[in-house]
Amino acid sequence: MVWAVKETKEKNVMVLTQPTETGRRFDFSSEQLKIPADQIRAAIKSFAQRPDVPIPVANAMFATMWFLNVDAFRQLEEKFLLTGKYEESLEEHRAMLANIIADGEVVILAAKKNGMAATPGNFTPEDIQATLNSLHSAFYCEHGPKNSLKMNQVIERLFDGATA
Amino acid sequence: MGRQPEIEKILEAWWALDHCAPPERAKSESELNKLLDSAVGKSEGLYTRHQILDALWGHYKSYRLEKRKNEKVEVAQTAMKKT
Numbered sequence: 220m221v222w223a224v225k226e227t228k229e230k231n232v233m234v235l236t237q238p239t240e241t242g243r244r245f246d247f248s249s250e251q252l253k254i255p256a257d258q259i260r261a262a263i264k265s266f267a268q269r270p271d272v273p274i275p276v277a278n279a280m281f282a283t284m285w286f287l288n289v290d291a292f293r294q295l296e297e298k299f300l301l302t303g304k305y306e307e308s309l310e311e312h313r314a315m316l317a318n319i320i321a322d323g324e325v326v327i328l329a330a331k332k333n334g335m336a337a338t339p340g341n342f343t344p345e346d347i348q349a350t351l352n353s354l355h356s357a358f359y360c361e362h363g364p365k366n367s368l369k370m371n372q373v374i375e376r377l378f379d380g381a382t383a
Numbered sequence: 384m385g386r387q388p389e390i391e392k393i394l395e396a397w398w399a400l401d402h403c404a405p406p407e408r409a410k411s412e413s414e415l416n417k418l419l420d421s422a423v424g425k426s427e428g429l430y431t432r433h434q435i436l437d438a439l440w441g442h443y444k445s446y447r448l449e450k451r452k453n454e455k456v457e458v459a460q461t462a463m464k465k466t
Binding site: 286293296297300301305338339340341342343345346347348349350352353356359360361363365366370371373374375377378379 | 387389390397400401402404405406407408409411412422425426430433434435436437438439440443444447448451452455
């Protein structure tokens with residue numbers, strides 16, 4: 220017997236049941252069920268770290284989880300932009316962004332060294348690298364050394380057809 | 384006042400890189416880099432991609448805000464139509 224989410228006449232009910240044909244029938248999204256994201260992450264992490272899970276499969280799971288974290292971070296950034304809280308939370312932003320970048324560096328290193336199994340939608344290590352590069356750019360732009368005002372003015376004028 | 388069309392294109396490509404599905408990220412990055420390299424070329428190599436992104440960072444934050452606000456308006460309009 221295993222826990223599975225099965226559609227019943229009553230909505231949002233988790234029932235103890237035998238696995239269905241594939242054992243992978245999940246009809247409710249985590250949002251509908253309101254399962255905390257950190258619990259899902261902990262469950263996936265725990266599974267991926269089992270010794271009987273091949274390393275490339277574990278790498279694919281960690282990479283998938285990392286992409287979910289990146290997307291959640293972007294959404295949070297935009298929520299803060301919308302509510303006007305972005306500028307006042309820059310210290311937290313810096314710490315969170317640095318943490319996500321560090322995780323991404325570990326994910327890409329592991330994928331390059333030990334391979335990565337097929338992932339949802341078939342994203343590749345190059346897609347991870349591109350996302351990581353964009354996060355590095357965001358860190359550089361928000362928290363790194365700034366261009367001088369004059370340099371920014373010259374760069375903006377380039378788009379008007381001026382020369383440097 | 385609207386933004387320069389080339390700046391707008393860079394912001395669109397930057398947004399696409401940050402928001403497209405994971406399997407499309409490398410392609411999106413390549414498209415953004417093409418636009419940035421064009422700007423680097425205009426500066427005759429004086430500025431780097433990073434310096435150009437830094438110069439446009441404020442524009443990009445405004446662009447993201449506008450996109451999200453527009454999405455909210457669209458959701459509200461769709462909901463109004465349904466009622």
